Amino acid sequence: MSLRLRTAEQTAAAGRALAGLLRAGDLVVLTGDLGAGKTTFTQGLGEGLGVRGPVTSPTFVIARRHPSLVGGPELVHVDAYRLGGAAELDDLDLDTDLAAAVTVVEWGEGLAETLSEDRLELALVADGDGSRDLVVRPVGERWQGTSAETVLARLGETTGGPTGETS
Structure with missing residues (x-):
């Protein structure tokens, strides 16, 4: 099951x-091809969390911290694209921030799973027409009882209408 997102705004x-x-x-492990919308999705997430921005791709700095402006958790935004493996991810010492922050790791598939047994694995799959499908996989005790369908239905409510369809 996935959520069809037709625009960057969605x-x-x-x-x-x-x-x-x-x-x-x-922990959110976010995957998708180049240009699939990973940073756009994370920008929306940062907005929803009420963090100091702007949220931009941390490709060259690897990780950025965005403190909360509303008393909630900070956002730690990581781009694992340039990392050579799990050892380099471990060198970032992200596990010290995990308890206090929402951590998003772009390009994290195959690397970031070692950070936590509990995580949301999200994949943005770009289609040739400029739209993308969001696929969700809840993993671990934190998400026990929460199905991908439940998460997608919640997200679909806000993207709405025929352009925020679940399939």
Whole structure:
């Protein structure tokens, strides 16, 4: 099951909606091809969390911290694209921030799973027409009882209408 996002605005709206489901200590592993909307999704997530921005791609700095402006958890935004493996991810010492922040790791598949047994794995799959499908996989005890369908339905409510369809 996936959520069809036809525009960048809908991708950001899905991120804003996800913020309402997240709390300090949550890990989001975000995958997708180049240009699929990972940073746009994270920008929406940061907006929904009420963090100091702007949220931009941390490609060259690897990780950025965005403190909360509303008393919630900060956002730690990581781009693992340039990392050579799990050892380099471990060198970032992210596990010290996990309990106090919402951590998003772009390009994290195959690396970030070692950070926490509890995580949301999200994949943005770009289609040839400029739209993308958001696929969600809740993993671990934190998300026990929460199905991908439940998460996608919540996100679909905010992207709405025929352009925020779940399939």
